[in-house]
Amino acid sequence: MELLLTDPATAPHPGGVLVIDDSEDRKDGKMTAHIGRQWLGRLGKTDNGIVTVTTCWADENLYYPLHAVPYGPAHHFPKGKSAPGFRTKLQTAAELARTAKAAGATFRAVAADCAYGDQDGFRRQLAAAGLPFVMALKPSYGTWAYGKDAYTPADAARALTWRDPENPGDWTPVERTFCDGRAET
Numbered sequence: 001m002e003l004l005l006t007d008p009a010t011a012p013h014p015g016g017v018l019v020i021d022d023s024e025d026r027k028d029g030k031m032t033a034h035i036g037r038q039w040l041g042r043l044g045k046t047d048n049g050i051v052t053v054t055t056c057w058a059d060e061n062l063y064y065p066l067h068a069v070p071y072g073p074a075h076h077f078p079k080g081k082s083a084p085g086f087r088t089k090l091q092t093a094a095e096l097a098r099t100a101k102a103a104g105a106t107f108r109a110v111a112a113d114c115a116y117g118d119q120d121g122f123r124r125q126l127a128a129a130g131l132p133f134v135m136a137l138k139p140s141y142g143t144w145a146y147g148k149d150a151y152t153p154a155d156a157a158r159a160l161t162w163r164d165p166e167n168p169g170d171w172t173p174v175e176r177t178f179c180d181g182r183a184e185t
Contacts, residue, residue, distance in 0.1 A: 004064055005104050012105040017061040017134075020093045020112040021096045022071070036073035041115070053092045056099050057107065066105060067096045094125035101131065114138045141166065 004010045024040040026049040040049045051071040056063055069092050077083035087095070097110050110133040116122050117135025126133045138156040161169030179182045 001104065003124060004132065010044065010064070012057050012107060014055055014106050014108055017109050018066070018100050018107045018108045018131075019058055019063075019099060020054070020110060021050050021056070021118060022053045022089055022093075022115070024049055033076065034070040034072050036075055038071070038073050053089050053096060055093075055096045057100070057105050062155060066100050066103070069096060088149060090119055090122040091125075094122060094129070097126060097131055098129050101118070101129070108132065109134045112136070118182040128142045 005012065011030060014121055022041070023041050024038075026040060026047055028036045030036060030048065032050075035048065035050050037046055037048055038051055039045075040051070043049075052068050053071055054068045055066040057066055058064075061168060071089050072086065074080040074083075074086055077086045080086070093112070093116060100107075101153050110131050112133070113137060114136040117137050123133060123135065137153060139152060142173050160171060163169055163173055165173075173185050175185050176181050
C-alpha cells in the first residue's frame with residue numbers, strides 16, 4: 001500500500017473514490033475464526049461462511065484494494081455482541097474509511113451499495129468523520145426527507161411529469177458512453 005500511495009502513477013487523487021463492500025464465501029465448520037452462520041450475499045441467503053469487509057480506491061482508469069478485515073460473528077466472542085472486540089460490518093466499514101483517510105488516500109467520496117447506504121448510523125459515522133459519500137438506496141427506502149415528510153426515490157420519480165421522449169417534462173435525458181465506445185440515451 002505504501003508503494004501505491006507514493007508512486008505518481010498510482011497515488012490516490014481527489015478525483016477518485018473509496019469503494020466499500022464486503023465479500024462472502026461459503027465455508028464448512030465452525031471452529032475456524034470468523035466462520036459462522038451469517039448473511040452471504042453471493043448466495044442470497046444465510047449460511048455457514050466467512051465475510052470480509054473491504055475498501056478499494058478507484059478512479060476511471062485504476063483501482064486497487066486498500067484494506068480487508070474479516071467480520072467476526074458475535075458467537076465467536078465470549079460476551080457475544082456486548083464483547084469489547086465485537087464490531088458490526090457497518091462499524092468495520094466506517095473504521096476502514098477513516099483508516100484509508102488517515103493513511104493518505106485522498107478521494108472525493110466514499111461509495112457503497114444499498115447494504116451500507118440504507119443504514120442511517122453508517123452514514124452518520126462517515127459524516128462525523130468528514131467523509132463525503134454516495135450510497136445506493138433500495139427504491140423503497142424513504143430518505144429524501146425526514147419524519148412525516150419522508151418519501152422514497154420511487155415516490156420522487158413518480159412525482160415528476162413525463163409525456164414522451166420529445167416532451168420529457170421534468171426529466172432530463174442523459175447520454176451514457178460505455179467502455180466499448182457505444183452510447184445510449
